[in-house]
Amino acid sequence: MKTDELVAMLASGATAIEANTLQRRYATALGWGAFGATLIMAIKLGVRSDLAEAILLPVFWVKLAFPATLFAAALLAATRLSRPGMPLGHVAAGIAAPIVAMWLLAVAALITAAPEELDGLIFGRTWTSCLSNIPTISVPLFVASLWAMKGLAPTRxxxxxxAAGLLAGAGGALVYALNCPEMAAPFIAIWYMLSMLIPTVLGAILGPWLLRW
Amino acid sequence: MSASEVRLRDLLVRGLNGDASAYHAFLKDLSTHLRAFFRVRLSRLPDEVEDLVQEALLAVHNQRHTYDPGEPLTAWVHAIARYKLVDLYRRRAVRDALNDPLDDELDVFASSDTEAADARRDLAKLLERLPDQQRLPIVHMKLQGLSVVETARVTGMSESAVKVGVHRGLKALAAMIRGEI
Known part of the structure; x- marks a missing residue:
């Protein structure tokens, strides 16, 4: 087939493209992903019994704000990386900002704490379940974000x-925060961060295999 | 923004809104820029140029829904062309052996080349390998120029199956070129 014939073939009968494909695809993916994540959480853990009291404490909102802002930044990164030639702009700063802020809070908590409190601030009582639950809850979001990307055109x-992995990890952490009883900034800065890094690294490894087009 | 970018962008945007003749003009013009772009970068593999032009055209077509009319067309086309070029290097595993420039900020529309060599890979042959529910809609709609309704009648498929068949078939064609099927 000559190139001119291919051009004629591709153009023949070409119909209008629906607008906002990217937005609709991500909305569908995140909708199903969030549904799956909430389902896993509901079946496996439920929400914490003292949620009504917890929402009165500022640190509870910090614990939600940290993954929520990372989720927003990762979504921006993922949608930009889904389009060829789209500049990333200040996305890296948007991802770094909540992490730096969280770590500043953590360091402030650690230097003002008495030596015997350090262990509790860092490890809490549930660091192992945090490390296993957040990646587990994020699985549906992980599959969904990669599906959304696969239908677009990432070149990097x-x-x-x-970005897809971080999006899933941050979403998973956001859902898990409704169950998690820990209220110390250093705990969140360390274990939430590591838990979100697991799907991020997995995404970095799987991306070149799964996202080719 | 260069004059050719303005013109090409206008053609593409009209094409994305369903103007098939504007889209045809866009792809035809784009193929000359892609050819010039690849010819410079594949100076040691001149036989690959036309195949890569065709592969990139197919990629542009299959991924055309990712173009945001608010963004420069040069950046979008360049990223796709570069992605396909790197993919070819990877397949051939010759990137180190080549010293062709792989610069990031080169204007794809700066040059054009209308002298098409023969492609070595025959897409018509690859098309024949597609399953019927993809091949028949492509043959009738895209090669013989029938409408969706007519294709549906000739093939006995539903209209939505015809549309899906064309879409999936062209994606499968791209996957065959990558060597995944």
């Missing part, structure tokens, strides 16, 4: 995979 596959 490792970065795109990491």
């Amino acid at each position: 596959l490792t970065l795109a995979g990491s």
